[in-house]
Amino acid sequence: MRYLVTGAAGFIGSHLAEALGAAGHDVVGLDSFTDYYDVELKQENARGLDVRRVDLAEDPLDFAGFDGVFHLAGQPGARSFGDVFPLYLRRNVLATQRVFEAAAAAGARVAFSSSSSIYGDAESYPTPEDIVPAPLSPYGVTKLDCEHLARAYATSFDLDVVVLRYFTVYGPRQRPDMFFTRVADALARGGTFEIYGSGEQSRSFTYVADAVGATIAALERGPSGATYNVGGGDEATMLEAIALLERVSGRKLDVRHVEAAAGDVRRTKADVTRIERDLGWSPSTPLEEGLRAQWEWAAARVAAR
Numbered sequence: 001m002r003y004l005v006t007g008a009a010g011f012i013g014s015h016l017a018e019a020l021g022a023a024g025h026d027v028v029g030l031d032s033f034t035d036y037y038d039v040e041l042k043q044e045n046a047r048g049l050d051v052r053r054v055d056l057a058e059d060p061l062d063f064a065g066f067d068g069v070f071h072l073a074g075q076p077g078a079r080s081f082g083d084v085f086p087l088y089l090r091r092n093v094l095a096t097q098r099v100f101e102a103a104a105a106a107g108a109r110v111a112f113s114s115s116s117s118i119y120g121d122a123e124s125y126p127t128p129e130d131i132v133p134a135p136l137s138p139y140g141v142t143k144l145d146c147e148h149l150a151r152a153y154a155t156s157f158d159l160d161v162v163v164l165r166y167f168t169v170y171g172p173r174q175r176p177d178m179f180f181t182r183v184a185d186a187l188a189r190g191g192t193f194e195i196y197g198s199g200e201q202s203r204s205f206t207y208v209a210d211a212v213g214a215t216i217a218a219l220e221r222g223p224s225g226a227t228y229n230v231g232g233g234d235e236a237t238m239l240e241a242i243a244l245l246e247r248v249s250g251r252k253l254d255v256r257h258v259e260a261a262a263g264d265v266r267r268t269k270a271d272v273t274r275i276e277r278d279l280g281w282s283p284s285t286p287l288e289e290g291l292r293a294q295w296e297w298a299a300a301r302v303a304a305r
């Protein structure tokens with residue numbers, strides 16, 4: 001198959017593009033290499049991949065000849081109030097509308113990477129897909145906008161699209177603004193670590209290879225219009241996760257509590273019944289094993305600098 005991966009220089013997109021290539025597919029990546037975090041990291045992620053520099057929010061898009069589009073490009077991060085909001089609109093809503101337009105025109109199937117952030121502080125845990133979404137961050141609002149656009153394009157232009165809601169993905173190459181990368185970096189370098197709020201917030205942490213497996217299964221076999229939670233089996237609080245990383249690394253972290261961040265939810269816990277039933281997917285990497293892989297990657301990077 002011939003696949004496009006948007007956001008292929010990013011954390012999850014680069015793993016996905018590699019996995020598709022390893023499975024024998026012809027893969028073209030698109031990425032605008034935004035400066036949300038160090039562009040050198042993205043160049044490293046993209047090494048060995050065919051990633052073309054395209055801004056999905058403004059460059060011409062022609063998806064003819066592709067069997068499927070994995071749309072992962074976007075502006076992530078829940079800290080999305082204030083002056084940065086126009087970036088979220090442009091890189092999530094506008095870019096996604098243009099991807100859907102081009103995919104519908106080319107008759108290419110799309111797997112769209114949405115987020116558990118669309119749930120906000122959910123009505124129930126584990127959270128099933130059909131609960132009323134109530135995002136608490138502008139980021140979550142823009143991802144939900146994209147889901148509505150998917151439905152609109154499916155209804156009016158026969159867009160063949162499947163939506164994946166990722167729950168806190170981690171592993172090697174995790175973005176520098178994300179929790180485990182910040183913890184691993186602090187452990188590797190020494191010094192203090194600032195945690196937002198009490199540290200009792202918990203997440204359904206999802207190992208990146210598991211998220212990639214779910215995404216490929218959804219594009220290959222998911223019924224048109226389906227929405228799936230993609231969540232790890234292990235739920236842990238931030239403090240429990242720090243303790244695990246301390247154990248894995250054999251080091252101790254000096255933790256300081258700072259004010260809770262606006263837009264942070266108390267808890268995420270994925271109900272993965274639907275994706276298990278439809279696609280036979282369930283998360284298979286235990287948190288400690290995934291954290292070991294992430295720690296080894298992070299420690300090697302710090303040592304190399």
Ligand SMILES: NC(=O)c1ccc[n+]([C@@H]2O[C@H](COP(=O)([O-])OP(=O)(O)OC[C@H]3O[C@@H](n4cnc5c(N)ncnc54)[C@H](O)[C@@H]3O)[C@@H](O)[C@H]2O)c1
Pocket residue numbers: 006007008009010011012013030031032033034036042054055056057071072073074075076077090091095113114115116165166167168169170175
């Ligand atoms: N990492 C997670 O835990 C998580 C959780 C839920 C959802 N997601 C979603 O998964 C996707 C991938 O996340 P990630 O953590 O790998 O993020 P990432 O920032 O590492 O990757 C996103 C990539 O998209 C590119 N991009 C942004 N705007 C673009 C544009 N206009 N044109 C072309 N490329 C553009 C960026 O340069 C970046 O390389 C995102 O859509 C994100 O919202 C991630």
